[in-house]
Amino acid sequence: MVRGDLPISDLLRIDFVDISDLAQTSGEWLRGGGPESDIVISSRIRLARNLAEYPFVNQAGPIERHEIENTLKDAISGISGNKLEYFSVDEFSPLDRQFLVERQLISREHAESEGARGVAIDPSERVSLMVNEEDHLRIQVMHSGLDLESAWKEISRIDDEIEKQVTYAFDDRLGYLTACPTNAGTGLRVSVMLHLPAVALTEQVEKIFRSLQKISVAVRGLYGEGSQPAGDFYQISNQITLGRDETNLIDTVADVVPTIIEYERKAREYLQEEKKEVLHDRISRAYGILRNAQTITSEETMHYLSRVRMGINMGLIKDLRIPTVNELFIYTQPAHLQKLSGSEMNSANRNIERARYLREHLDGSGSDNGGSTGGSGNGGSLA
């Protein structure tokens, strides 16, 4: 649910384009529903596709890039099951591009590159299609919680509908051909985003992820390739795309998720039983800092929000809901803060604005925390 006190309609009014349909809701994946959503934030699948009659994006000239964009724009508008709106990323300001990156609707590479390119987004923000990223088309479907099966059904249907209208670069032997050979074959990347604060606190992260790499599963931070695991968020995904079918690749990732969830639950149990006071103290302090800081960096915010999120899930904080915290992770990112306040700010001013925003939204009297126990004071309300 969207909180009434957030001017989301303004947030999503991107310069000259009013994406009013998007403004009706925040991203579905942020709402914290879905199976195992206390630990699994989202299930994402992407498909890489290219048109057979054009060079890959890195070799395409300006005219070809426009033709690719137009061809795919037409094909996207022909998709019947989703209400998609197309935006030209090239026409957005750097701030708006960053905003879409923070929202997980486009990649950093797509934001930072040049030339004709775009993104189609559905109002629930569950589906996004990037045009002229590394490949001509990158289809992405993101569901809340652990929900890979329905994400696959949805993305495969979208892929089918586009394929009826264009000719994909597909080879009998090698499958879907992509600009980078690491994506060839299925063009499929399955990513599950997990929140693992207790695993991180008990210093088991490396051990778990070393064992994952043995079975060709990669681990990345919140914003994908090359990003740091801020806020104890980790994405696990398949490395191989060729030689196994989509279901098999999805299962490779899906099969390890329950084990990681179990690790996290065991770590939380251990902390609650063996380190109860220290844990309570750390969570209380985190909540206290977020509710009282006068200036705070994005990294610090992620760090403390992670602890608060764990505190809610462990029943130690009762006057705050998970969707609120999930949204705060995103809304306190630099571009979101600037869109929310309606002005561009330097880093120092952003830190002040971030602290103000957090105080406002974590205040016990705030309108967002249904079932609030009205906790106030420095330490926050703990069980």
Place this chain on the structure above:
Amino acid sequence: MKCQYCDRTATLHITELVDGKATELHLCKEHAQEYLTQADAGGTPSIGAPSALSQHLTVGNTEEDLKRLDQKVCPVCGISFYEFRNSGRLGCPNDYECFQQELEGLLLNIHGETKHVGKRPSSGAPDLSSHTQVIQMRRQLTEAVSEENYELASQLRDEIRDLQAAFRRQRSGGGQDEGADAGQ
């Protein structure tokens, strides 16, 4: 998973961050040691996605072989194998055909397989060579215009248009291109 430089099993898996780009490395004990020694010496280890490929290609190839490989150029998009080695990105679908031999080992190292299993277009695999021919013709068209050979340019433009129209007919008519357009 195999080491990306030899046939031994990879025991060390590294995600390397260079300029914000992550590169995954899968190395056997020996190659891992080489990599770590280079890193310790303060230099940038000469292993990354493109250079990993170049290292991979050095196995069993003399310097002359490599020079010859690097000069191989895709007639469709015009990129050389050298350019691919440096950027890690191919130029067009035809590169998979043109550099087939060179890519085979790389695909095997990355995926452990070289044969696609899974989803296929409902209309089957397209005739790729006729589609990539258009890529080549567009390149020729740009050249003709820059050389002010407008007669050739106009001829190429018409041919491209005809081919694209034929592709559209194939798509809408499921391959019966002549019939699909008859009533238009």
